[in-house]
Amino acid sequence: MTRQVANVRVRRTQKLLREALVELIEERGFDALTIGEITERAMVSRAAFYRNYQDKYDLVEQIFEEAMRALLNALDEVGQQHPPAVWVEFFAHIAAYDRLYRALLGGKGSPWFARKMRAALADMVKALGQGPLNAHAAEHHSHTFADDFVPDVVATMFVEATTWWLEKGRPYAPKEIAMRTSLLASAIFKEASTW
Amino acid sequence: MTRQVANVRVRRTQKLLREALVELIEERGFDALTIGEITERAMVSRAAFYRNYQDKYDLVEQIFEEAMRALLNALDEVGQQHPPAVWVEFFAHIAAYDRLYRALLGGKGSPWFARKMRAALADMVKALGQGPLNAHAAEHHSHTFADDFVPDVVATMFVEATTWWLEKGRPYAPKEIAMRTSLLASAIFKEASTW
């Protein structure tokens, strides 16, 4: 399949499909959706769907990747000065894409997506692990299996925190939830560094 | 121009243009907009615009007419039992189309639209004038020039009330604002019936 990008019609089709998918996940959950349902909502033909995407997983994946790109851009602007600032930005990002993440992570979402997100976050945590967030590991040169395992644990924690936060209607400001979760993350890293 | 309706593509184009127009009125005001700007936001060609509409006034007009159709449907369901109920439904309708009416009636809207709405409301008031709302006129058979003038005044009052209500962020519930304005309307009718 040739993944087109130049044409306005193609980009419009993709936009309509993305919006329709998010709406429908909110209404009926991801797993229950059929391609025909999505394309009907998007006012697009079923053929147009298959011209752009493999299946509905491909579609969410691209929505998610786009969201992640937006997040990474936001993180670039913050710089790496203050470790918690990254997570403030992260939760601000979640808040901005509230409907999307609520749809994908909430009760009607698919576990498949939570895995996807956990993996992406684990990569982020690993990248940050080289930096100032994980001072202990850097100091003690603790190159155990913790280097793979701990980021996974921390990422899981962040996904859980995000899910909880969204489902409760975001009771804390991004700054606050970021503080709490990054303190938890630090504690995990610290504990792990003693292994 | 042949006004097409059957095709999905045509309806989609119209939907995209409607949404783009409302967005852009909110951002930059109605008068400042060019056709090119609207079509670009809608991800639609300029030619497609002219295939569906005469000009931007034609487009707002249709958005408004669609909104009015929705309102009249809602009014049908209410029935004519309780005069204020009609106005409760009216303000509930305004609230439902909050963004649209705020955009069209607010500071960046066009006076042209306020006139349009006043005329539509005057017709509504005249229709209701035959009914139970205007008990006085019916009782006293007051067929003066008031039959044309008073509905205009009342309609103007409703437009003003609507504008005020939207700009203040809808401080009252639809029921409450409906109560107050319909009392005003009754007072106007009562006074006029003594002429």
Place this chain on the structure above:
DNA sequence: GAAGAGTTGTCTCAGATGAGACAAGGAGCG
């Protein structure tokens, strides 16, 4: 396990759409 209903993924072709060019008109400016 057979039948029925619904979904998926692919294909074709008529038909609607986007790109772009065009003349005409208006607004701002010296």
Place this chain on the structure above:
DNA sequence: CGCTCCTTGTCTCATCTGAGACAACTCTTC
């Protein structure tokens, strides 16, 4: 006035899209 820049409204043609048909597949339900 003349000049430039932008917008409008219309047209043509290449291109993308929707409709619909199709076989293959998966569930239910008997």
